[in-house]
Amino acid sequence: MFGHSHRGGGGGGGHRRRRDEDYPVHETDVPATQIGEQTGPLHDVDALLAADQQRQLASFSFGGVADQLPPSPELIVQGYGRVALPLVDPAEAARLAATCQQAPFGRGTETLVDTAVRRTWQLDPAAFAVHGAEWNDGIAAFGPLIAEKMGFAGTPLSLEPYKLLLYEPGGHFACHRDTEKEDGMFATLVIQLPSVHSGGQLIVYRNGVPIFHDFGAARGTAASQCHYAVHYADAEHEVTPVTQGYRLALVYSVCWPASQGEPTVPPTSADADGTAALAAALGKLADEERRFYHLLDHDYTAKSIKQLGERALKGVDRERVASLCAASRLLSQDRRYAFYIAEATRKTLHAFDGPESGWSEYWEPVIRFERYQRLDGTRIPGDASLGHLFTNRDVLNPDSKSMLQLWAGHRRQESGWLGNDGPSQDTIYSKYVLIAWPERLAGVFEVLAQHDTRALKALVATQPTDAQLIELLDAIKASIALSEEDEEKIEALHMRLRHETLNALVARPFNAALFERYMDLFPTADSHLYSPCGSVDLVRLARHKEAWSAVRPRMLAAFSKQPTVAEQALSDCLVQNPPPDFLRMLYEARVAADEAQSEDDQAKLAAVKALVEQQVASLRAERDRMYPPPSSDTYWRFDKADYGSDHRVFTFLHGPERTLTLPMPQGSSQAHRFLSHCNRALSGLPPRSSKRAKSARPRLPAFSFTATATGEGESTTVTLTKTDEYPQRREVERLGARQAMDKQIAKLVTLLGEERGPATASGSASGSASGSASGSAVDISDASPLGAELPSQATGD
Template identity: 30%
Template sequence: MNQLKKNILICLQDIKGSGKFASIRTADFIFPGLEVETVGEVAYPINQFQAKALIQVAHKAPFGKGSQTIVDNNVRSAWEIDADKLHFNNPNWNGFLGKAIKNIKTDLGLEDYTVTAHLYKLLIYEEGDFFLSHKDSEKEKGMFGSLVIGLPSQYTGGELVIRFDGNEVTADFANANPGHTLNYAAFYADCDHEVKLLTSGHRVCLVYNLVQQKAGKKIEPQSLQSYAGRLAGLFVENNTPNNPYIILLGHQYTPKNFSEDALKLNDRAKTEALLLAAKQAGYYAKLCLVTSYLAGTPEYDGYYDDEENTEMGEVYEEYLSIEHWLENELPAFDEINFEEDELLTSFPLNEGEPLIKESTGYMGNYGPDIMHWYHYGAVMIWSPEMNAELLYAQNAATQLNWITFFNRAQKISDAEVASVKDMLTEGLKGRSRSDEKENFNAVADWLVNRNEKVFLTKLDQERLQFFFEKIDSDHWVKLFQFLPVENTTIVFEKIVGDITFPVLEKLLGVLNTMIDTGTLKSITLQQIALLPDHFKKLYANTKRGISAAALSDLFQLAQIPTEKEWVKTIVEALTKNTQWEYIHNMLVPKLLTAESSEFTEKLLSFCREYLQQRIDNKPQPPADWSRPIPDTTGYSAQWKILKTFLESPDETVFDFRKNQSERSKMELAIKNVVIDLKTETIKKGSPHILRITKTQDAYNRLMKSWHKDAALLENMK
């Protein structure tokens, strides 16, 4: 296996994209017409008086440190002016930018991509200024690099050194002919770069963010097919791979800006070759981000002075995982964890700057805990047999997404077929993320596509009821049309055995959908005839009502000519233990909008009688101010104190002057029961008084319900 990995990496090392990691060019001078607010238009070459005037309106240039932006002259010493203070009076300046971007696209291998330059800052370096090696942060969506345009001025030093993957180039604008040329350098944000110490004069430059817009056609060198063929042969050389091939590309990417169009340098060509190779080998392939997480303590040299930029000392936690998947025709997996020796990489992990740094901060005399996240672009390639194994560890939503994919696929392996059967029999119950939608209709499509006519009949009752609730009514009709009549009968018998409310509600919806399907009408009528037994059984000892959707389905089914006993039994069940809230909020509103039938009229008649009876028994206010002691075992001491007050027909206020602890206990005793008492704290004197006042809340609640009854009954006339 080690030799196989080595051969794959050797093949990938030979794949080179069409671009370089930096573009350094010189162009004929054109007046930018650059005007700086409060300074005026800049003349060229920029002399020391203009440079100092620019510094007067500038501020010290900060740099990114973890999630913060800070100023530290030991890391970066320079001045900057924000883009909103800069204006260009020469309309030809945009033409210069367009030509520069065209050259940059050629150098960086982006000919088929739409790239724009967004002005970011004007930078001024004076003698002694510098910027230590760093990577540019992604300052806006789609940003993939930076463009630095040197404005003519006299200076020495200040070389821009750009490094990537062991290679280095230098943009030395100080040696150019000032006043006659414009010099610029563009590079990927993933490159390390620094500005060397300025030894004299002033270095002034414009900085733009390079932003990649929607891409055109992908770069596809002619050699990719041959590389793909070699790679495909290597993949299938190992007939039974124990793990997926997880192949790291050359760059890190933020999850927000990771896309196939945003791949940098050779990553594009390598990705294309790998995807082609997987297809040729009959394997699956998916672009992803490999996350390397490290948590540890900083290197200790006697004191902690820089909690985020200090070197990590002892690492006490680390893991590798794939959490971010790029969308394509394949469903994404859940998070996959693995060991470092399972990776295929040509470079060591966790060297250089991580994309994300966090720190817990200082804790007394102890240094902070430091967390680093590296996000490497990668391609995962795996066989259909390995896919069958991976599916077992996924949550229900992911498994169902794969079943949906299999329903569209022309061919899947025997191992994958077996894994789906196992999931249908015992799986698909794992917890999915809250943002994932579980598509159980894929199960119905699978059974039809695979011509599984007896599978459902062999499931145990609990499992079958689980699927019955999850699959929508239209797909159940599709299934029943597919199954032989005798198998459909068996399925229904299992579904309604030990019926539950969720199953009953779903059954009403399925039958309502089936009734319009001619081939299923006979069996539908049989099941409708059994509904009274289901209602009678479920409503024997419950006050629960069925949902609004289920009521609508039931009213529709009641339009079918049925026996009078059918109507009587279900009406009696629905009205046996009906609660006030259900009648007001569910039953009557649905009845008022339903099509009239014997069934709905009987329910309406019951509701009218129920409401009239309540109206005829109008609540009466309490005869006096005595209130019953609540039937509770809690706070017995407090209720003993209040006993005489509650029993009194005349007293309405009780002042309880005690310390805060005793007042709090009394308040809790009152809050924990339903009783006509309210409390307030009188903060006069010491200790304070908890004033307890009798109310008529119970009577007011009854009257509020009575008025609602009257209004609803009036609406039913």
């Protein structure tokens, strides 16, 4: 898993496993005060998550025996009379149900009856009453009790009777939230009258975690006493099916007082579990674009995490992840967090420094993350460790644990050998980690996890904003700088990235900051030149007007530092006809490089001049070698002539003679065949006998001549006479190719011309006819314009 090489060479020898107690090394711990934030928004998140879970639960939903209520309340129902509690007789239950309505439920603005969702009988408060002062006092006592339990003691809450509910076997209410029935209603109080039944539990969910209310079933008090439960109205809850017996419950709306005192807005469940405060702290972190991680408390199997994602989490991990998610959801879209679960390892390496010094840390502990998945369990491709993007400060540490406490759990130790450096010991801790990353930058996270050009392309395909792209480039830079991958791999990635990055940048509207990032990523001259499309990309960049002016100074600096790369770039780029300013930059870089090394200005300049002159001279030599000027001796030598079918003709075409006379002893028919053969060759068609004859297209031959037959019978001859057509065509081609090279040469000469000329030298190419010392070495008079000086007449005839 850890492929990097060891310091000091030698490499790690074969590790062998030992028992734990064999290990002599004990790491010095990092105290809790140095992990995570001691103050600031991440610390606020710590504190809020750390707040007593039980207290939070208790204020979210609570209940129990209602001691203050009479054990046998006097419940009177219109059209039925007094209900004997508990209600057990099916005939009585049926008679009571006959006075009720099937309870509906709300969906959107509609009110529906669907016994699959809700099955219970209900009565409005007008149709029933509970008599007795003890009952009324008992109900009145719920106001202060609820206020206190929910955390706002002293607030005069009011209770409004809402419904009487009767559940028969099969009665239930699927998961729902209560709609506000009265002004200020924010919670619901359920009072279960003495009942004998099975099932019919009320389950309230807090961030998906259930809080059960069994109304005395487990304690065996359900039949003899009233029980109650309170929950925030906006909390999800359900009533599980009653499987036996009957359940009678009274539902009250718990209401916030109308606008005296403050706050005037009724609280919600978010207040109960600190979600609102958590959201505020998270929002601050998001504003700072902070990322952080949290080491999960419990141990998990790779399989469960892989299959279930967040649903595999247990206990406090589940709670905390749910709280963070709920808090994040309260924020506006652009301030939310994306959460990922990953495998985390922390590796330390200690070396034995000898009996006196003992063991010491060989390198800083390395934290790696890998196998990222979203909370829903879907995997993010790529395994690049992003551990180095987080510092100790970016640790969510609600339990204020020290480093070793945080990583306590799974640990593996291995002894090894560090070449000359002696014995070593690796310690690898592994844990699961929750990673929090600003959601609007989630694309960046996923790109980094992949850590290759595919990832960059993927982000570019999503049409990211400039800010996102900048973030990505910065992150790539950080990730490359700190990467533990071996250098070669990084180098290769770097190289491929450079080309892709440029592609991405030039395809979008210009943004100077983006090109700054580009230069940050690839600051050296050789990172520009020695990479796929290196010189091509350099020239491309130079042709992009705005980009070029943004990067030019830094390019200049980079190439000045690497004069030999500047020289190489000079020759590599010339073939691509680069913009003059680009050549100028390379030239300046070369001058600057020399300036940095030499004291004598003249000498410096001369050295650079010599370099360019050398380049010019070698280009000219190359040009003359490839395209020598014609001479009388070579004019009639068609040395590219291809006339394979007759060696006499071939030799003639390649030789200096202008005419050839061939005997045709078989007379005119032979001469005729010969001539038609010649004509075919002259038209550029291959000989008829050739297999290519039919398909081949005519190609202008590298020769030209006329052929005429004279004489009769046995004395018939054919005379071939070379014509000017081919040698002139050859000359046009030669001059064209020569001119292309001359253009390159002229560009270099321009540099010298400007360098030699006055400080105000114009950018135009002048051969510097003014005649300076080096003038003769670089004059470009040789570059004759195409066609202007074509020989109109064959020479050397």
